[in-house]
Amino acid sequence: MGKHSVVEAKNNLSELIDRALKGEAVVITRHGQPVVELRPVSKPARPITPEALDWLKARRAKLRRVRVDSGTLMTKLRDEW
Numbered sequence: 001m002g003k004h005s006v007v008e009a010k011n012n013l014s015e016l017i018d019r020a021l022k023g024e025a026v027v028i029t030r031h032g033q034p035v036v037e038l039r040p041v042s043k044p045a046r047p048i049t050p051e052a053l054d055w056l057k058a059r060r061a062k063l064r065r066v067r068v069d070s071g072t073l074m075t076k077l078r079d080e081w
Contacts, residue, residue, distance in 0.1 A: 001025040003034070 002016070002024060009016055009028045020026045020038040028036040068076075 001027060003027045003029055006030050006035075009036075 002019065004012070004016065004026065006028060016026050016028075016038055021040050026038040027034045028038070066073075
């Protein structure tokens with residue numbers, strides 16, 4: 001892991017960015033304390049398409065409808081114990 005002061009980072013920013021893109025941990029310090037970490041931006045997620053939504057809709061789980069309200073269910077469960 002490379003630790004660099006703000007002054008060093010300012011003078012060598014392009015080099016530090018290249019090192020971070022290659023996978024090296026680059027930390028910038030101020031008064032000896034780490035304040036910033038340079039790392040690559042992750043690739044954006046694919047946009048959600050209508051086809052993807054249709055695929056999800058076709059495969060979603062079918063939940064059965066509960067006919068008892070939560071208070072009654074909790075009372076029943078408590079009393080079974």
